[in-house]
Amino acid sequence: MEDTKQASEMVVGDPALLEKKIDSIRLAGPHKLQVIADFDATLTKFWVNGTRGLSSHGLLQQGNPEYDAKRQQLYDYYHPLEFSPTIGLEEKTKLMEEWWGKTHGLLVEGGLTYESIRKSVADANISFREGVVELFEFLEERDIPVLIFSAGLADIIEEVLRSKLNKTFKNVRIVSNRMVFDDDGHLVSFKGKLIHSLNKNEHALDMAAPVHEQSGDLNGPSDENDSVKKRTNVLLLGDHIGDLGMSDGLNYETRISVGFLNHNIENSISCYRDAFDVVFVNDAPMWGVIKLASQMCSSES
Structure with a gap:
């Protein structure tokens, strides 16, 4: 039943191209793969409690x-x-x-x-899609980094991850606007370059920090960033066509893009189908993405 429901929520514009991309990523191996995800309405649900x-x-x-x-x-x-x-x-x-x-x-x-x-x-009335924890666990087991790109606020996203998932993941990093607090816990400034809805892409990578690190000097590029740049296959998750720009700063070889179309489906489905390799509709859970990731990481053809 789960599979039938999943299939009805999933739209693929060019199945042959998708298969070709999956094969290409699978042959290169998990050490060449990274995941780039938007946060709001991509990792989180569009509708919560109605x-x-x-x-x-x-x-x-x-x-x-x-x-x-x-x-x-x-x-x-x-x-x-x-x-x-x-x-x-x-x-x-x-x-x-x-x-x-x-x-x-x-x-x-x-x-x-x-x-x-x-x-x-x-x-807050905010919650993650079902399957987000399982997706992060699957990727963490294979040392595949997840970069969460957001025009929001890194400190809030970290708090949402901590309090709603009750778990930290060493492979998850956040590229977003980061706050600086004084010793009394008051906000005094913002760190680094401003990230807004039209410029969040890999150029902002040097602001990324592991989610479990509350502090530390995040101004300089790290070796970890360089290793991320060497991962030239990308699984990209977003809910806006503009999210496709998140991988612009990366010299990728193969990218599979997944779009979450949460509302106004009839009017938007055709342009989403043309823009993304895979589209999930109706605020779908993450199970379809996990299935896709496991195909990309499979040792069998």
């Missing part, structure tokens, strides 16, 4: 209603511009930098504390 699940940015309540309201006003203004078909990419990129910059400024000015991040995550 309502829209929160994003890692959206769940944050900074314990100061005035500043929460100001951030909401920015969202109401900039979010429609992010998806406007009439604004060119260059202008849109400037607008996104402006939005993220202002939002980060409000978080500092409004006195965000690490404690309010913990509380926000504990109270």
Whole structure:
């Protein structure tokens, strides 16, 4: 029954090409493979308890209603511009930098504390797709790195991973906006280059840190980053066509892209099918991705 349900949730535009890519990755071996995943609505569910699940940015309540309201006003203004078909990419990129910059400024000015991040995550309507833990375990056993790319906030994503999965994975790293807290746990600044919805790709790799490392100098590139760059086969997971850009900075040989189409399915399915190698619809669990990963890592043809 599970397989039939999985098949009905899975759409493949070019099955022969997908088979060819799986074979190519399988022949190269797991040591050449890495996984690049978006976070919100890709690793997490789109619908949670019948309502829209929160994003890692959206769940944050900074314990100061005035500043929460100001951030909401920015969202109401900039979010429609992010998806406007009439604004060119260059202008849109400037607008996104402006939005993220202002939002980060409000978080500092409004006195965000690490404690309010913990509380926000504990109270948030957010949960992972079924099978995320099993996927991470499968990849960890084979030493395959997972890079989570997000235009959100690394510290919140780490807290969501810690509190909702109750487990840490040594192969999981986060490429996202990282906060700097003072000794009293107050946010004082952000570290490194601003990552927004239109520039999150492998160029931001040097901001990645293992999820279990709370601190440490993350400014310089590490040997681990170089080894990731040598992994030239990619399994990419995203929920927006723009997520395909996450592997832009990488000189990959073979990439299998998986798209999660969570809503507005009828209108979007044809462009998702053309853009991604595999599409999972209706907020599908991760079982299909695990099956795909096991085919890519199989020792049999």
